[in-house]
Amino acid sequence: xxxxxxxxxxxxxxxxxxxPGEIIVAKVDLALVQDGTxxxxxxxxxxxxxxxxxxxxAILFIDHAAPSPRKELSNAHNILRDxxxxxxxxxxDVGEGVSHQIMAEKYVKPGDLLVGADxxxxxxxxxxxxxxxMGSTDLxxxxxxxxxxxxxxxxxxxxxxxxxxxxxxxxxxxLHIIGTIGADGVTYKAMEFTGEVLDQLSQEARxxxxxxxxxAGAKAGLxxxxxxxxxxxxxxxxxxxxxxxKADPDANYEKVFTIDVSNLEPAVSFPHTVDNTxxxxxxxxxxxxxxxxxxxxxxxxxxLRIAASILKGRKKHPDIRLIVVPASRxxxxxxxxxxxxxxxxxxxxxxxxxxxxxxVGVHEGVLGDNEKVLSxxxxxxxxxxxxxxxxxxxxxxxxxxxxxxxxxITDPRDYLQ
Amino acid sequence: xxxKGKVWKFGDDISTDHIAPGRYFHLRTNLPELAKHxxxxxxxxxxxxxxxxxxxxxxxxFGLGSSREHAPRIIKLAGVAAIIAKSFARIFYRNAVNIGLxxxxxxEADEIDEGDVLEIDLANxxxxxxxxxxxxxxxxxxxxxxxxxxxxxxxxYISKYxxxxx
Numbered sequence: 001x002x003x004x005x006x007x008x009x010x011x012x013x014x015x016x017x018x019x020p021g022e023i024i025v026a027k028v029d030l031a032l033v034q035d036g037t038x039x040x041x042x043x044x045x046x047x048x049x050x051x052x053x054x055x056x057x058a059i060l061f062i063d064h065a066a067p068s069p070r071k072e073l074s075n076a077h078n079i080l081r082d083x084x085x086x087x088x089x090x091x092x093d094v095g096e097g098v099s100h101q102i103m104a105e106k107y108v109k110p111g112d113l114l115v116g117a118d119x120x121x122x123x124x125x126x127x128x129x130x131x132x133x134m135g136s137t138d139l140x141x142x143x144x145x146x147x148x149x150x151x152x153x154x155x156x157x158x159x160x161x162x163x164x165x166x167x168x169x170x171x172x173x174x175l176h177i178i179g180t181i182g183a184d185g186v187t188y189k190a191m192e193f194t195g196e197v198l199d200q201l202s203q204e205a206r207x208x209x210x211x212x213x214x215x216a217g218a219k220a221g222l223x224x225x226x227x228x229x230x231x232x233x234x235x236x237x238x239x240x241x242x243x244x245x246k247a248d249p250d251a252n253y254e255k256v257f258t259i260d261v262s263n264l265e266p267a268v269s270f271p272h273t274v275d276n277t278x279x280x281x282x283x284x285x286x287x288x289x290x291x292x293x294x295x296x297x298x299x300x301x302x303x304l305r306i307a308a309s310i311l312k313g314r315k316k317h318p319d320i321r322l323i324v325v326p327a328s329r330x331x332x333x334x335x336x337x338x339x340x341x342x343x344x345x346x347x348x349x350x351x352x353x354x355x356x357x358x359x360v361g362v363h364e365g366v367l368g369d370n371e372k373v374l375s376x377x378x379x380x381x382x383x384x385x386x387x388x389x390x391x392x393x394x395x396x397x398x399x400x401x402x403x404x405x406x407x408x409i410t411d412p413r414d415y416l417q
Numbered sequence: 418x419x420x421k422g423k424v425w426k427f428g429d430d431i432s433t434d435h436i437a438p439g440r441y442f443h444l445r446t447n448l449p450e451l452a453k454h455x456x457x458x459x460x461x462x463x464x465x466x467x468x469x470x471x472x473x474x475x476x477x478x479f480g481l482g483s484s485r486e487h488a489p490r491i492i493k494l495a496g497v498a499a500i501i502a503k504s505f506a507r508i509f510y511r512n513a514v515n516i517g518l519x520x521x522x523x524x525e526a527d528e529i530d531e532g533d534v535l536e537i538d539l540a541n542x543x544x545x546x547x548x549x550x551x552x553x554x555x556x557x558x559x560x561x562x563x564x565x566x567x568x569x570x571x572x573x574y575i576s577k578y579x580x581x582x583x
Contacts, residue, residue, distance in 0.1 A: 072443035135486035135512035184478040361439030
């Protein structure tokens with residue numbers, strides 16, 4: 001019997017042929033925590049009496065509240081910095097950016113097992129790694145033992161067919177999928193993507209899709225590797241990390257979905273669940289108070305280029321705040337060099353240091369009561385951005401940029417030549 | 418293990434932001450303080466009124482969202498003995514197992530009301546609603562997870578065995 005991508009990678013990491021439903025112990029290649037989850041990992045790690053970290057790379061990301069907005073968080077950050085001093089673990093400190101973007105640029109290799117105490121660790125699936133989120137205690141064990149317990153998931157296959165229309169992006173595809181199958185549509189399973197549309201998507205656009213797998217409840221969002229993957233790794237000096245990862249032709253999928261993207265419209269997810277997705281034609285006109293372009297979902301250079309192409313020579317609506325947060329230092333430098341910051345600044349944007357920005361609700365754009373934000377992030381739960389009396393709408397960077405100009409949810413195709 | 422307690426009722430899609438809101442991010446290194454806000458954005462009075470041994474009963478996809486283990490930890494810290502739901506989000510489920518908080522999936526969760534008294538037999542897979550005189554079957558957790566729950570969480574489990582015994 002052939003294997004899905006999930007089954008192939010987990011078989012390698014367990015050192016035996018695995019089958020869905022089986023509980024295995026798997027060797028961890030890469031392990032990450034962040035400033036929200038890491039201090040608890042350190043506490044549990046110390047309780048076990050572990051002395052050093054086992055995985056090739058164990059990384060502590062200070063990205064959720066970076067730079068720190070208050071003393072409790074500054075102290076939490078120091079717990080991570082101190083841990084890195086006494087172990088082989090590394091710190092990625094203030095200004096470096098969001099964990100998932102840095103992992104993609106520097107560390108994740110096709111075929112790796114990456115575990116992270118952050119739900120959007122599934123982003124690494126876009127590079128053909130089995131990459132999944134878990135808790136702080138799991139990460140203490142991954143750090144200390146170099147392995148984790150896992151239940152092998154069944155896989156749902158998503159075949160993406162057709163031609164992606166202008167103004168419609170990978171964010172719209174994944175919002176559409178989640179809107180169709182539901183926020184628990186793939187609970188516990190692995191998502192695997194295939195089909196001709198992948199050839200039309202850059203590596204960055206693919207990462208957006210994998211990033212949101214967890215919003216359908218999935219354990220991983222796996223994309224086979226190809227020349228696009230190789231070119232991306234090469235861009236970051238990691239050509240040798242490339243490896244072909246794909247499912248066997250006779251792999252067994254629990255369900256297969258075929259999605260024709262040719263007629264998709266830009267999508268917007270309404271509050272307070274990600275699956276509350278509407279087409280732009282049914283969403284336009286909603287007045288907003290803030291637009292946020294950034295995050296591990298859509299804070300990459302390609303996203304900023306798209307937003308800048310719409311904002312060029314235009315101004316944001318006077319009644320809204322426009323916040324731009326590059327996902328990493330590399331994205332930040334590229335945007336600066338390419339003149340994108342000039343466009344954002346002239347449009348009236350506030351540009352913040354690389355990191356999670358206002359997505360997590362701790363700083364840099366907490367909503368006021370009864371305010372609405374249109375954001376390129378992945379999640380719109382009640383209270384997510386720091387105020388349960390605020391509302392979060394999710395969309396692509398293009399839709400966000402167009403909406404920043406008009407002050408209401410707007411079809412980006414109105415602004416594309 | 419038999420658990421007995423009275424029910425607190427919640428709806429569908431209770432996220433980790435309902436359970437441990439982002440605005441209390443700075444309290445994550447102070448779990449007893451964070452526990453004073455547990456489930457605040459779903460029911461404001463929950464933290465002040467919940468009693469030791471109480472049971473949460475909810476709808477679909479309980480615990481969706483973030484990987485924050487603080488969410489199940491503060492539910493346990495508040496005294497909750499178990500959570501019953503129609504379904505759970507994956508990371509929440511995993512975290513709950515690791516910290517020794519039993520979760521039970523039953524489709525008929527809607528038939529259970531606030532204040533009902535339940536008895537849960539984890540190993541044999543029964544929930545008895547003693548208030549209504551009804552009984553429900555559920556598929557017990559896989560053995561490994563039950564061992565972890567019975568040890569009170571994976572900290573105790575690993576301390577005892579030194580490694581995963583699978």
